Amino acid sequence: MQIQTFLFRAGAAALIAAALAGCDTVPLTPARPGQTVTPPPAKQALFIRPASGTTIARFDGVRNKGLDIAGNLGDPIVASADGRVVYVGSELRSYGNMVIVKHNETFLTAYAHAQTILVKENAVVRQGEKIAEMGRSDTDRVKLHFEIRKNGTAVDPEPYLNGRLQQ
Secondary structure (H helix, E strand, C coil), X not given: CXXXXXXXXXXXXXXXXXXXXXXXXXXXXXXXXXXXXCCCCCCCCCCCCCCCCCEEECCCCCCCCCEEEEXXXXXXEECCCCEEEEEEECXXXXXXXXXXXXXXXXXXXXXXXXXXXXXXXXXXXXXXXEEEEEECCCCCCCEEEEEEEECCEEECCHHHXXXXXXX
């Protein structure tokens, strides 16, 4: 019985140590009078939301490989991060008028169903820059279909948009 208790406690201690190793720590030294203690900076999201509308369909990896964001005809679509425009067109079936931006060797973002595209291929875009206007090309309603692709594979955009995932 003593061996089982020891193994249980050792295992629990190892789990707690592993969990604590992944935590950020804040120094416990109190501030001196008149001194301002600055907390560590919050994690910055790698990508920003490309349109302000509500999410009408979420990533499921099968039927929806991104987010669908509602909007009105002509609402702005902005670059989610700095990058270079690598595709502008409507040749990809069911995406309508689309822009693809390459951010680095790992990430691409796609913006589909645009009414008007405001950038050309090879253009360098900055995060937050207006690149298109919302439309309903190849769809039944006005919306933006937004995808993040990591190494060519569609990933759930939401963790990247809220800063939970950095890479």
